[in-house]
Amino acid sequence: MKVRTVPEELQILRALNYRKLLSNKDKNKYINAEKGYEGECKFDEWLSPLISGKIVLNDLLLEYNNSIFQIDSLLLTTENIILFEVKNFEGDYYINGSEWYSMKGKVINNPLHQLHRNTVLLRGLLNESGLKLQIEPQLIFMNPLFQLYQAPIEPPIIFPNQLIRYRAILKKDRSFINDKMKKIAKHLLSLHLDKNPNSRSPKYHYNELQKGTICPSCHQMYRELTKTILVCGSCGGTEHYEPAILRTIADHQLLFPDKKITTDEIHQWSGKTVSKITIRKLLNKNFKQVKCGPSTYYEIRVQT
Known part of the structure; x- marks a missing residue:
């Protein structure tokens, strides 16, 4: 259960x-x-x-x-x-x-x-x-x-x-x-309690963290995008960019729940692995758009 x-x-x-x-x-x-x-x-x-x-x-x-x-x-x-x-x-x-x-x-x-x-x-x-x-x-x-x-x-x-x-x-x-x-x-x-009030995570800051999209096989950063496929220069593993970027967004939400999800923010956080246009399309497909213009940001869609 x-x-x-x-x-x-x-x-x-x-x-x-x-x-x-x-x-x-x-x-x-x-x-x-x-x-x-x-x-x-x-x-x-x-x-x-x-x-x-x-x-x-x-x-x-x-x-x-x-x-x-x-x-x-x-x-x-x-x-x-x-x-x-x-x-x-x-x-x-x-x-x-x-x-x-x-x-x-x-x-x-x-x-x-x-x-x-x-x-x-x-x-x-x-x-x-x-x-x-x-x-x-x-x-x-x-x-x-x-x-x-x-x-x-x-x-x-x-x-x-x-x-x-x-x-x-x-x-x-x-x-x-x-x-x-x-x-x-x-x-x-x-x-059941959703969060443990006694949990203590290490202290960290945005600027000290390495930006990039992580290969799930060897946990090194992807360096190359061939059309829609990310190629790991360390282990040679490959992955379609979409699940990789979505996983990177999930890490961003986990570590910085108060930061807004924007195209520029995810472009920087993912190490500019894919273009802003590609990230914007992925966000529009998988998240709910809030506001328009330069202040547009995204939230998780609520399932109905």
Whole structure:
């Protein structure tokens, strides 16, 4: 009922990574965000054959008791809710007491604490709405190159080498989608927040960003237009100009939502890859024109 989409924070980090040199801190944040999203997508593929008769809600951003919390995936069965916290950790880690460490001795956030927090907040949110349901929390690791040493036996952790066995357990669940679970799912969807007020994107300015139209294969800037085809001088990839420029406009809207979309603005932002006449035609075709003459700008068409 709620599919996974690329988080806005990751979209911004991607766009900035292609157009400027990120600081080490922001670069690490970007790499971790990409790996996290990759793990969640792998989890979706793994779960997909098992969801018959169940309801799946991905990327829920909720608030309870003035606390914002994000849930990677919820699986609603006939009897309960399985709350998945998905991790894509790679490499060797170990536990000492309640602390988690990399083999280099660096302390990392304990994902069991995050799982517990999400479970408590979700239970409180449901109870507040008069919905008392059993919540089964699961911390699931998707990367086969992950290893955790000194792991306790009791915590609800599914390791990569346990995925096949856990799949068999889920297959035995003969759930069916009933009105009660549909109602709960719709209620949770109605509480979903579109934006995370705690999200912190890197600071950036228009003038410091490289202007151009980005090749989707190698993420370098297109340099050549042959008739209607853009040719990448780096990887040799080709693409019709229209989807490429539309993607460039989408980046512009993402990074600078308050800037008006005009022919001149997009011509500059796209690195003058195509002519102003071509951009004007593309804008007229795909966007709503507002005003006329030198002050003309464009907005997204509202679908009716």
